[in-house]
Amino acid sequence: xxxxxxxxxxxxxxxxxxxxxxxxxxxxxxxxxxxxxxxxxxxxxxxxxxxxxxxxxxxxxxxxxxxxxxxxxxxxxxxxxxxxxxxxxxxxxxxxxxxxxxxxxxxxxxxxxxxxxxxxxxxxxxxxxxxxxxxxxxxxxxxxxxxxxxxxxxxxxxxxxxxxxxxxxxxxxxxxxxxxxxxxxxxxxxxxxxxxxxxxxxxxxxxxxxxxxxxxxxxxxxxxxxxxxxxxxxxxxxxxxxxxxxxxxxxxxxxxxxxxxxxxxxxxxxxxxxxxxxxxxxxxxxxxxxxxxxxxxxxxxxxxxxxxxxxxxxxxxxxxxxxxxxxxxxxxxxxxxxxxxxxxxxxxxxxxxxxxxxxxxxxxxxxxxxxxxxxxxxxxxxxxxxxxxxxxxxxxxxxxxxxxxxxxxxxxxxxxxxxxxxxxxxxxxxxxxxxxxxxxxxxxxxxxxxxxxxxxxxxxxxxxxxxxxxxxxxxxxxxxx
Amino acid sequence: xxxxxxxxxxxxxxxxxxxxxxxxxxxxxxxxxxxxxxxxxxxxxxxxxxxxxxxxxxxxxxxxxxxxxxxxxxxxxxxxxxxxxxxxxxxxxxxxxxxxxxxxxxxxxxxxxxxxxxxxxxxxxxxxxxxxxxxxxxxxxxxxxxxxxxxxxxxxxxxxxxxxxxxxxxxxxxxxxxxxxxxxxxxxxxxxxxxxxxxxxxxxxxxxxxxxxxxxxxxxxxxxxxxxxxxxxxxxxxxxxxxxxxxxxxxxxxxxxxxxxxxxxxxxxxxxxxxxxxxxxxxxxxxxxxxxxxxxxxxxxxxxxxxxxxxxxxxxxxxxxxxxxxxxxxxxxxxxxxxxxxxxxxxxxxxxxxxxxxx
Ligand SMILES: Cc1cc2nc3c(=O)[nH]c(=O)nc-3n(C[C@H](O)[C@H](O)[C@H](O)COP(=O)(O)OP(=O)(O)OC[C@H]3O[C@@H](n4cnc5c(N)ncnc54)[C@H](O)[C@@H]3O)c2cc1C
Numbered sequence: 001x002x003x004x005x006x007x008x009x010x011x012x013x014x015x016x017x018x019x020x021x022x023x024x025x026x027x028x029x030x031x032x033x034x035x036x037x038x039x040x041x042x043x044x045x046x047x048x049x050x051x052x053x054x055x056x057x058x059x060x061x062x063x064x065x066x067x068x069x070x071x072x073x074x075x076x077x078x079x080x081x082x083x084x085x086x087x088x089x090x091x092x093x094x095x096x097x098x099x100x101x102x103x104x105x106x107x108x109x110x111x112x113x114x115x116x117x118x119x120x121x122x123x124x125x126x127x128x129x130x131x132x133x134x135x136x137x138x139x140x141x142x143x144x145x146x147x148x149x150x151x152x153x154x155x156x157x158x159x160x161x162x163x164x165x166x167x168x169x170x171x172x173x174x175x176x177x178x179x180x181x182x183x184x185x186x187x188x189x190x191x192x193x194x195x196x197x198x199x200x201x202x203x204x205x206x207x208x209x210x211x212x213x214x215x216x217x218x219x220x221x222x223x224x225x226x227x228x229x230x231x232x233x234x235x236x237x238x239x240x241x242x243x244x245x246x247x248x249x250x251x252x253x254x255x256x257x258x259x260x261x262x263x264x265x266x267x268x269x270x271x272x273x274x275x276x277x278x279x280x281x282x283x284x285x286x287x288x289x290x291x292x293x294x295x296x297x298x299x300x301x302x303x304x305x306x307x308x309x310x311x312x313x314x315x316x317x318x319x320x321x322x323x324x325x326x327x328x329x330x331x332x333x334x335x336x337x338x339x340x341x342x343x344x345x346x347x348x349x350x351x352x353x354x355x356x357x358x359x360x361x362x363x364x365x366x367x368x369x370x371x372x373x374x375x376x377x378x379x380x381x382x383x384x385x386x387x388x389x390x391x392x393x394x395x396x397x398x399x400x401x402x403x404x405x406x407x408x409x410x411x412x413x414x415x416x417x418x419x420x421x422x423x424x425x426x427x428x429x430x431x432x433x434x435x436x437x438x439x440x441x442x443x444x445x446x447x448x449x450x451x452x453x454x455x456x457x458x459x460x461x462x463x464x465x466x467x468x469x470x471x472x473x474x475x476x477x478x479x480x481x
Numbered sequence: 482x483x484x485x486x487x488x489x490x491x492x493x494x495x496x497x498x499x500x501x502x503x504x505x506x507x508x509x510x511x512x513x514x515x516x517x518x519x520x521x522x523x524x525x526x527x528x529x530x531x532x533x534x535x536x537x538x539x540x541x542x543x544x545x546x547x548x549x550x551x552x553x554x555x556x557x558x559x560x561x562x563x564x565x566x567x568x569x570x571x572x573x574x575x576x577x578x579x580x581x582x583x584x585x586x587x588x589x590x591x592x593x594x595x596x597x598x599x600x601x602x603x604x605x606x607x608x609x610x611x612x613x614x615x616x617x618x619x620x621x622x623x624x625x626x627x628x629x630x631x632x633x634x635x636x637x638x639x640x641x642x643x644x645x646x647x648x649x650x651x652x653x654x655x656x657x658x659x660x661x662x663x664x665x666x667x668x669x670x671x672x673x674x675x676x677x678x679x680x681x682x683x684x685x686x687x688x689x690x691x692x693x694x695x696x697x698x699x700x701x702x703x704x705x706x707x708x709x710x711x712x713x714x715x716x717x718x719x720x721x722x723x724x725x726x727x728x729x730x731x732x733x734x735x736x737x738x739x740x741x742x743x744x745x746x747x748x749x750x751x752x753x754x755x756x757x758x759x760x761x762x763x764x765x766x767x768x769x770x771x772x773x774x775x776x777x778x779x780x781x782x783x784x785x786x787x788x789x790x791x792x793x794x795x796x797x798x799x800x801x802x803x804x805x806x807x808x809x810x811x812x813x814x815x816x817x818x819x820x821x822x823x824x825x826x827x828x829x830x831x832x833x834x835x836x837x838x839x840x
Contacts, residue, residue: 101676102672102676103672103750103751103752104675104676124676125676125677125678126676146621147621147625149619149621153619154618155591156591156592157592157596158619158621160625160628161592161596168824170823170824172823174823176822176823176824177820177822178822178824180748180750181750182748182749182750182780182781183588183592183593183748183777183780183781184582184584184593184746184748184749184777184780184781185582185595185631185632185748186582186632186746186747186748186803186804186805186815187582187632187633187634187803187805187815187820187825188629188630188631188632188633188634188636188637188825188829189582189595189628189629189630189631189632189633190629190822190824190825190828192595192625192628192629192631193624193625193626193628193629193828194824195625195628196621196624196625197624197625201824202824213675213676213677213678214678215678216678236536239536239538239649240535240536242559242649242650242652243649244648244649281680282678282679282680282698282706283678284702284705284706284709285680285698285699285702285706287702288698288699288701288702289698289699292699341615341617341619341620342617343534343537343539343616343617344536344537344538344618345534345536345537370619373617373618373619374617374618374619375619408616408617409615409617409620410615410617410619410620410621410622411622412620412621412622413619413620413621414619414621415621416621417621417622417623421622425622425623428615428622428623429612429622429623430611430612432609432610432611433611433612433613433623434623435609436605436609436611436626436831436832437613437623437624437626439831439832440624440828440831440832441624442831443827443828443830443831444824444827444828444831455623
């Protein structure tokens with residue numbers, strides 16, 4: 001790359017907002033999957049949509065690959081830089097452009113942090129529903145690119161179900177409007193295709209979000225079981241009863257032990273499994289449903305049941321759950337978190353297979369998961385300093401993904417394919433399926449500039465180096481789900 | 482010419498052999514599947530449920546499966562299609578519903594067809610059979626092709642198999658119909674309700690100035706919840722319950738109120754309603770307001786239209802709106818503002834390079 005080319009970019013961005021010095025680039029060389037590192041050419045820090053557009057046009061003109069970056073909390077290498085490519089850091093585009101409580105719409109820049117949308121909407125009794133546990137730091141742009149989920153996705157869906165429209169700069173530098181402010185649409189759902197495309201089709205500049213009225217009442221139940229199977233069948237029983245909880249989460253004994261040690265959530269220490277079920281909605285309805293739920297939980301042979309009597313007790317129950325991952329991380333120097341999905345009825349089978357794999361590989365696996373939608377989050381504990389453990393952990397993680405596919409599920413429920421799982425995409429899709437997705441990508445981005453090398457199998461196979469806590473997790477700012 | 486293609490290989494063959502094709506299954510949205518000079522692929526034979534496990538909240542069926550069959554299967558397990566697709570009694574199929582992108586009144590509670598589609602198998606413009614999405618309620622792998630197919634009008638491929646998420650049906654429902662003095666008052670109440678903690682299955686605006694509100698949930702809480710709704714509105718209304726209530730909504734979702742006139746879907750937001758209503762009243766051949774129905778707190782309009790298509794096209798453009806003709810004989814079913822963009826054009830080219838499904 002010639003000096004003049006970069007100089008051209010520095011004319012678009014004032015000094016201090018185009019980083020090129022090695023020391024300034026180093027914080028950008030990984031995302032939350034710290035095992036992968038790459039050295040970008042430079043980091044651009046635009047402050048307006050116009051600057052992003054100019055930056056992308058510069059990339060298009062000189063055919064320089066780029067990665068949009070929000071807060072860099074991707075767990076799959078999604079925001080890992082491209083060697084010699086440009087990182088477009090979007091954190092400074094963090095304005096809420098419009099909040100219309102009457103029509104329940106917020107229009108935000110991509111660098112707005114997820115939780116800040118709910119904070120801004122709170123005075124109007126509204127909130128933004130998708131709640132990844134990274135929500136105190138992850139951005140709406142990153143959430144959109146990964147169609148992020150959270151504990152409360154069973155009833156109201158993932159990010160894609162809450163994005164109404166987006167203004168996007170395509171990898172060619174053209175700007176398009178996808179969707180609008182209506183919940184409805186005529187013609188193909190282009191916005192639906194863009195959301196979840198992992199940054200491969202351009203950069204979102206402005207995003208219209210749907211806000212929901214805050215539920216009037218929560219009813220949160222914590223049930224303890226003497227086996228994981230019983231907790232699993234309790235989930236099936238709740239489902240069969242016709243109730244539709246806002247969240248259903250399970251933790252196994254290793255996760256309980258760790259969470260309890262970390263945040264003293266008051267969980268029963270002898271439990272083999274804990275189930276959290278939360279009903280939400282109109283007070284009168286939730287109260288009626290709660291009586292119904294009590295009967296179901298009783299019949300599920302829980303040996304101990306605790307019901308949150310107030311907001312403080314509810315927060316305590318969730319605190320243990322939300323802290324579980326970083327807490328498990330403390331039991332071990334390193335861990336790998338996986339994100340496979342299985343049909344709900346196969347949860348029991350999946351868990352016992354995972355246990356067998358854990359014994360076979362000689363590595364402990366803790367389980368904390370979104371039981372309501374079959375989204376597992378097995379945590380594989382290993383010590384990177386012990387030769388061979390990382391490779392064993394990685395292999396075990398791959399076995400779990402294949403197991404999820406074999407049981408009729410998916411390799412990822414919410415963390416995305418990114419860099420980490422691209423070689424497992426063929427376990428889920430046939431060649432023709434992947435080929436067509438690739439054709440769409442190439443048609444939109446002929447030079448594969450936007451997040452080159454991600455999602456699709458092939459290219460340089462990178463080896464994991466080390467897994468550990470995200471720096472923000474170490475500081476206790478965020479925790480994993 | 483009509484070719485009957487009841488199997489997937491036959492569809493693939495037809496796509497490879499024919500220069501231009503248009504799909505038809507139930508034929509309930511005639512404006513979208515009527516003859517236009519190209520070869521019609523009749524896929525109504527591609528019908529049947531492939532998998533349904535109530536405990537998973539998921540089913541998979543061939544695209545030509547009638548909605549009625551699905552609804553019956555689900556109701557036996559106490560479940561339903563939360564996006565509440567219209568025209569079931571007219572023979573609408575799953576594939577036609579997805580291709581036209583149609584949802585009904587109850588889409589207000591949990592979302593539209595785009596929010597419940599999980600997986601898709603289709604034949605692309607080169608005759609390849611491809612799959613996107615999955616058969617589990619949560620999945621983030623690969624591009625979201627299932628969502629893309631919603632509203633694709635057969636232009637991006639021939640849908641052959643679809644997977645959906647479903648939910649438990651409310652144990653009981655009841656409906657309150659309230660009349661207001663003026664349109665603005667009704668809309669104001671509509672917006673207030675939409676932003677409140679009161680959860681409704683349907684929130685319909687019935688021009689000129691009425692609301693139809695459907696509550697659902699456990700039987701034992703409904704009485705008190707309806708009283709609360711009543712006092713929230715500070716107004717009396719007509720209460721519909723039981724069989725009568727079910728028939729009312731069924732009638733609405735089969736467009737009986739359109740009186741057999743040409744039918745159009747319009748996507749909009751509540752703030753556009755007043756302007757649109759005024760423009761329609763001043764059109765050259767205004768129909769009574771009972772031939773229009775706004776669902777989902779004013780985000781979705783179905784309306785009858787008896788005037789010229791050019792006039793409606795211009796009228797919608799003036800209001801900054803886009804519409805889709807479902808029944809009638811327009812030159813093109815897409816009306817109003819043109820939202821074509823290079824992203825759509827390029828993705829279309831990838832799916833259908835030879836323009837076999839172009840209209
Ligand atoms: C502790 C922890 C907990 C987590 N918990 C959850 C969870 O509960 N649920 C969940 O789903 N995920 C979770 N994640 C994963 C991660 O937080 C999400 O994927 C999140 O959406 C990433 O947001 P970000 O702003 O950090 O994006 P980044 O990591 O910066 O980027 C993610 C991807 O989005 C692309 N991108 C960013 N901005 C844009 C834009 N404007 N336009 C186009 N593409 C863009 C990037 O190129 C990249 O591919 C967790 C991560 C951590 C570290």
